[in-house]
Amino acid sequence: MPLSIHHYVTFLSASVFLVLGVSYSLTAWSSLPLNFTHLYAYLFHFDNSSIEQQILSSIRTPRLLTGMLIGANLAVSGILMQGLTRNPLASPSVLGMNSGAACFIALSSIGMHILGDVPSLLAAAFGGVVSGSLVIFLGGFFSARSNPLRLILAGIAINAFLIGITRAAVILADDRAFSVITWLAGSLANISWQEWHALWPSSVLGLLMALYVAKNLNLLALGNDVAVSLGINIGLTRCLACAAIVLLSASSVAVVGPIGFVGLIVPHIARRLVSNNFLLLIPVSALLGSCLIAWADALSRGIAFPAETPVGVITALIGTPFFVFLTIRNKC
Known part of the structure; x- marks a missing residue:
């Protein structure tokens, strides 16, 4: 489908908003004052002897x-x-x-025998698969009369159950409780290049898989019968999409903990901007998701400066009323 002027304007506007968010997040709310002069010098004339540029290079970027x-x-x-x-x-x-994913990583971090030697990404992926499967089963996703609200209620129930297990694990491991609690809040405070290098390979793979199934998802939206008549392998499409979901969400949780509501807020905004074409929705959603976290991270540092508020708290403050509004609207 050819791109219209509206689509180009959307991409350009989102890109500008992202650049502003990047600039603000890199320079705002620092104990050592940073400004756009330092940012320009860091980007184009890097000087390792400059403390400001070292902060931008090793901490902020x-x-x-x-x-x-x-x-x-x-x-x-x-x-x-x-x-x-x-x-x-x-x-x-x-x-x-x-x-x-958070529950299984928390159990792994406190030294649970079964999960003690499992890498965090695998523990997160396994936890995400188990919890997601339970929600789909209890929510009757595969039944002929599946109800969207039943699926949501199942998700809320499983969420509450897993949060309870996670809290119990934190209480039992009081010597590691502070680090686990900070991680569970969804904080970017201690991120370094090591976390970036651990995150980007699985993320790129998951995003490429998402783009690969985008066309098939457009056809699935027309109904299973229509998709099959057009030669779409529904089972393979669902498996690839589920694998991409697990890879993207598990790798993110493994690095910074559970940051909620980004996957709820952004897709609805993206649909308002570019309709329901997944070939456009996926890149626009990725762009808007990056914008949201860039601005939320800057805001998280400014609320109680010089202390930090976890990014997960900021997204929850934005996402909770948004979720309630969507629930009421869909019920009506």
């Missing part, structure tokens, strides 16, 4: 890049979930995948 990639991951996983379930309220946080 990996934090920003990691946050932007996580925002893209969560937004794209949300649009994939909504496309698969045909449920506008679906997202990794609402359907329990983030909680499952």
Whole structure:
């Protein structure tokens, strides 16, 4: 489908908003004052002897890049979930995948025998698969009379159950409780280049898989019968989309903890901007997700400066009323 002027304007506007968010996030709310002169020098005339440029290089840049990639991951996983379930309220946080991933990583971090030697990404992926499968089963996703609200209620129930297990694990491991609690809040405070290098390979793979199934998701939206008549392998499409969702959400949770509602907010904004074409929704959602986390991260540092508020708290403050509004609207 050819791009219209409206689509070009949307991409340009989102890109400008992202550039502003990047600039503000890199320079705002620092104990050592940073400004755009330091940013320009860092980008084009790097001087390792400058303390300001060292801060931008070793602290601000990996934090920003990691946050932007996580925002893209969560937004794209949300649009994939909504496309698969045909449920506008679906997202990794609402359907329990983030909680499952966080729960299994928390159990792994406190030294649980079964998960003690498992890498965090694998523990997160396994937790996301288990919790997501439970929600889909209890929510009757595969039944002939599947109800979107039933799926959401199942997600809320599984979320509450997993959060309870996670809290119990934190209480039992009081020597590691502070670090686990900070991680569970969804904080970017201690991100370094190490986390960035651990995140980007799985993220790129998940995003490429999402783009690969985008065309098939457009056809699935017309109905299973129509998709099959057009030669679409529904089972393979669902498997690839689910694999992309698990990869994107699990890798993000493994690095910074559960950041909620990004996968709910961004897809609805993207649909308002570029309609329901997944070939456009996925890149626009990735761009808007990056924007949201870049600005939320800057805001998280400014609310109680010099202390930091976790980014997960900021997205929850934005996402909770948004979720309530969507629930009421869909019920009506």
